[in-house]
Amino acid sequence: MRLKDKVAIITGAGSGQGKASAKLFAQEGAHVIIAEWNEENGKQVEQEIRDAGFNAVFMKTDVSNEENVRAVVEQTVEQFGRIDILFNNAGIGFSARSKYTMSSLLKTPLEDWNQILAINLNGVYHMSKYVLPIMINQESGSIVNNSSLNGIQGVTGADAYTAAKGGVVALTRVMAADYGKHNIRVNCICPGAIDTPMIAEVLQNEKFTESFTANPLGRVGKPEEIANAALFLASDESSYITGLIMPVDGGLNAI
Numbered sequence: 127m128r129l130k131d132k133v134a135i136i137t138g139a140g141s142g143q144g145k146a147s148a149k150l151f152a153q154e155g156a157h158v159i160i161a162e163w164n165e166e167n168g169k170q171v172e173q174e175i176r177d178a179g180f181n182a183v184f185m186k187t188d189v190s191n192e193e194n195v196r197a198v199v200e201q202t203v204e205q206f207g208r209i210d211i212l213f214n215n216a217g218i219g220f221s222a223r224s225k226y227t228m229s230s231l232l233k234t235p236l237e238d239w240n241q242i243l244a245i246n247l248n249g250v251y252h253m254s255k256y257v258l259p260i261m262i263n264q265e266s267g268s269i270v271n272n273s274s275l276n277g278i279q280g281v282t283g284a285d286a287y288t289a290a291k292g293g294v295v296a297l298t299r300v301m302a303a304d305y306g307k308h309n310i311r312v313n314c315i316c317p318g319a320i321d322t323p324m325i326a327e328v329l330q331n332e333k334f335t336e337s338f339t340a341n342p343l344g345r346v347g348k349p350e351e352i353a354n355a356a357l358f359l360a361s362d363e364s365s366y367i368t369g370l371i372m373p374v375d376g377g378l379n380a381i
């Protein structure tokens with residue numbers, strides 16, 4: 127019960143890494159708020175967690191919509207009285223490529239650039255903007271941001287995504303610097319290739335699978351492996367860690 131009675135908002139918890147984290151955090155005693163814009167998936171995760179005997183509530187959330195985010199944070203405080211953990215995990219990537227361009231800068235129209243940043247970077251800003259005052263008031267809190275290896279390396283082929291993820295890394299550092307005095311920790315995970323719906327289709331392609339497994343551990347990661355890292359950073363076990371940019375990538379960043 128490493129998160130006993132903690133109130134944890136997890137964005138994008140209807141799928142992949144967010145879903146695995148919601149289940150793990152709930153098992154560890156947290157009241158989990160599934161802040162997800164896909165209603166069907168969000169409700170499904172809520173049901174699965176409740177069926178297992180743990181606590182979760184789905185709140186329909188579009189992290190790119192400031193008003194919506196404000197209302198969700200307000201509702202959380204009304205219902206639970208506090209917010210201990212914010213896992214800024216929601217994001218769009220390769221699986222959204224039919225809607226938004228995942229390509230090099232010269233091939234990325236401004237509209238798509240703006241949309242990708244609106245979700246992957248502004249989403250972190252919106253959630254943090256409304257959760258931080260609650261945490262400051264409590265004089266405690268842990269924020270975990272989900273960036274990507276793209277945020278720290280020059281991975282080509284999805285430049286708006288990469289810029290957004292780099293922004294998340296920089297924002298993590300400055301938030302850690304600004305809010306440490308209020309006993310608020312802010313850390314960041316940089317996943318390598320993780321087997322979730324975001325890259326499911328690419329994983330069918332041998333060429334990509336080869337590059338995704340070209341790391342010291344020789345395999346792609348599982349969403350549960352990100353959930354374990356998020357749990358550590360969210361919990362009091364990491365009480366002296368803030369501003370950390372932590373790759374969880376099978377060692378890819380080391381080579």
Ligand SMILES: NC(=O)c1ccc[n+]([C@@H]2O[C@H](COP(=O)([O-])OP(=O)(O)OC[C@H]3O[C@@H](n4cnc5c(N)ncnc54)[C@H](O)[C@@H]3O)[C@@H](O)[C@H]2O)c1
Nearest residue numbers: 138140141142143163188189216217274317319320322324
């Ligand atoms: N899968 C990978 O290989 C990989 C690698 C590095 C980083 N990441 C990052 O990890 C995070 C989780 O992705 P995943 O792999 O679990 O993918 P996923 O597609 O399975 O899950 C992403 C979730 O975010 C939700 N979401 C998207 N936009 C949203 C919005 N505006 N508001 C609320 N929810 C929204 C989606 O509906 C989905 O449930 C993302 O930020 C992603 O960029 C993924």
